[in-house]
Amino acid sequence: MNEIEELRPVAETTQFIVIKLGDEQYGIDIKYIDNIVRMQHITRVPKVDDYLKGVINLRGEVIPVMSIRIKMGLERDVETKSSRIIILKLEQQGTIGVIVDEVREVVTLENDRIEKVAYDSKDENSNFLSGVGKSDGGLISLLDLNAVVLESV
Helix, strand or coil, rough: CHHHHHHHHCCCCCCCEEEECEEEEEEEEEEEEEEECCCCCCCCCCCCCCEEEEEEECEEEEEEEEEHHHCCCCCCCCCCCCCEECCCCEECCCCEEECCCCCEEEEEHHHEEEEEECCCCCCHHHHEEEEEEECCCEEEEEEEEHHHHHCCC
């Protein structure tokens, strides 16, 4: 082994939970995920934005729940046996739940396999993405959770 090989840094990695919204796969950075729970009764809250579905009571904590689909301009959520609420803990916004169609798997992506997304002011969904990850020949759109939930809480 020569010196150059010895000095090569270990690739930094990030773990993402892969979720489905419609036919698309998205990744959520695992460091933000506090819990994943089955769909449950969501108590409506009057006079809030359409994408805020209401609140749930999780072990005594009242947590607002939002629909990423509606926030991103997709068709409304259709609840199935695979639907889940992902509980996120975000530094500035606190705890919030997001409804997803399905939780698929956890993937570990090397940071050099993540392409940053160029911001397109005409495409409002592009500002919800932090990048695109390449995994097993497929692409995973990586959600920028702070952008997705920024105005929500």
